Amino acid sequence: MLTVEEWKNRLECESCYDLISELFERIERSNLNAYITLCKEEALKRAEDYDRGKLKGKIAGIPVAVKDCISTKGIRTTCGSRMLENYIPPFDAYVVEKLKQEGAIIVGKTNMDEFAMGTTTETSYFGVVKNPYDESRVAGGSSGGSGACLGGNEAVLALGSDTGGSIRCPASFCGVVGLKPTYGLVSRYGLIPYANSLEQIGPMACCVRDVAILLEVIAGKDSRDSTNAGKSFKFEDKYGDYNFKIGIVEEMGGNEDVNCRFEEVVELIKSMGFRVGKVSMPSFKYALAAYYIIATGEASSNLARYDGVRYGFALDNLDSWTRYFSKVRSLGFGEEVKRRIMLGTYALSAGYYGKYYLKALKVRTLVRRDFERAFSEFDLLISPTMPALPFKIGELADPLTMYKMDVNTVPVNMGGIPALSLPVGFVRGLPVGLQIMGNHFEEEKILSFALKLENYITETI
Known part of the structure; x- marks a missing residue:
């Protein structure tokens, strides 16, 4: 896999134009289906600018992939849906503005679950994304394209979004590093919304240092984002000699394959001299159910704007507003999106708001209190990122089974805290991820610990 350092070393010997051309040739030969839209002409033009010395910045000349729910001016942005199949935004998202300011070369918009609703990228209108380690398996979701393009050497850096694990899941399944930042650290301006109170744009890359570099750029x-915390980020690795106290979350686990590797990693962490203990989070028993009530409720509200009149998918004949509205949404949305809209509408309806939505908000408060208690005792918390290895394409036919795969990741979004998925080895040739969680705005701690563990695992393999 390609790192920023390796790419910069190649730029010293070869032209950026040739390297970007070679990258597009690789993408066009690929079977991963990681991209929905390629930005070849614009990318090659910026590569020429880099070769002429016109492109400057922290990530100048570096190819970056952007998830297709993040607005890019003049570049098709579909959210993986027929509803927005031909939508071309008139503005850049804040994170895209920052990428351009720092000299990045955007190579394309990555495939994703429709409106970021899914765990496997099988709900995309543009087809399933395949896992770079086994093309018969999924790449995870909803940022499956961003994970697969990194694992398949089709980009050096990538942006994803994370509502309930959508960065960490594909990072785990594709053997790359993905960080869901603290809620509010990265502006959501230009992110097409699914569930506003839960989602966050975050960096993905092939190593911890590259994730830190990209976070420095986008934070x-x-x-323009009322939930933005107004904080910047600079990775200084100031916890270089810090003796971290690590908590293992008892309510987060996995199947036999995943747990076996997780226990091996815990022993590695102990052998590095770090203190390790266990912590119980009682509220996590209810976190998954509460998450899906909150997320679908917000989705029901956010997706009401897609009516076939203002923008998006439309029909030619308008005989009756009610029939037209119903038919546009029936044809424009996929099955999973319609399922979540119906669930959310029901949970928010008169007579059920208090019974479901209000109760879910109370659970979110309990989750946050459990995190506060845990971080008063431990510096960081760990768990398996995903409870299972990457599934076969089509294996998760039952929606409820798919929802259960988010059991380790959704509490992080409920609490608004940062969490990173770090690749920690393989089981039967398939990658396994370790989830590292920190307190609000403590990305520095997470990245410092992850960097130490990454280096130690590299040395011991």
């Missing part, structure tokens, strides 16, 4: 103050 910052933006008045």
Whole structure:
């Protein structure tokens, strides 16, 4: 897999134009289906600018992939849906503005579950994304394209979004590093919404240092996002000699394959001299159910705007507004999106709001309190990122089974805390991820610990 350092070393010997051309040739030969839209002409033009010395910045000349729910001016942005199949945004998202300011070369928009609703990228209108380690298996979701393009050497850096694990799941399944930042650290301006109170744009890369570099670029103050914390980020690795106290979350686990590798990694962490203990989070028993009530409720509200009149998928004949509205949404949305809209609408309906949605919000408060208690005792918390290895394509036919795969990741979004998925080895040739969780705005701690563990695992393999 390609790192920023390796790419920069190649730029010293070869032209950026040739390297980007070679990258597009690889993408066009690929069977992964990681991209929905390629930006070949614009990318090659920026590569020429880099070769002429016109492109400057922290990630100048570096090819970056952007998830297709993040607005890119003049570049098709579909959210993996027929509803927005031909939508071309008139503006850039904040994170895209920052990428361009720092000299990045955007190579394309990556495939994803429709409106970020899924765990396997099988709900995309543009077809399933295949796992770079086994093309008969899924790449994870919803940022499956971003994970697969990194694992398949089709980009050096990538942006994803994470509502309930959508960065960490594909990072785990594709053997790359993915960070869901603290809620509010990265501006959501230009992110097409699924569930506003839960989702966050975050960096993905092939190593911890590259994730830190990309986070430095995209974090910052933006008045256009009312939930933005107004904080920047600079990775200084100031915890270089820090003796971390690590908590194992008892309510988070996996199947036999995953647990076996997780226990091996725990022993590695102990052998590095770190203190390790266990912590119980009682509220996690209810977190998954509460998450799906909150997320689908917000989705029901957010997706009401897609009516076939203002923008998006439309029909030629308008005989009756009610029939037209119903038919547009029936044809424009996929099955999973319609399922979640119906669930959310029901949970928010009169007579059920208090019974479901209000109760779910109370659970979110309990989850946050459990995290506060845990971080008063431990510096970081760990668990398997995903409870299972990457599934076969088509294996998770039952929606409820798919929802259960988010059991380890959704509490992080409920609590608004940062979490990173780090590849920690393989089981039967398939990658396994370790989830590292920290307190609010403690990305520095997470990245420092992850960097130590990454280096130690590399040395011991």
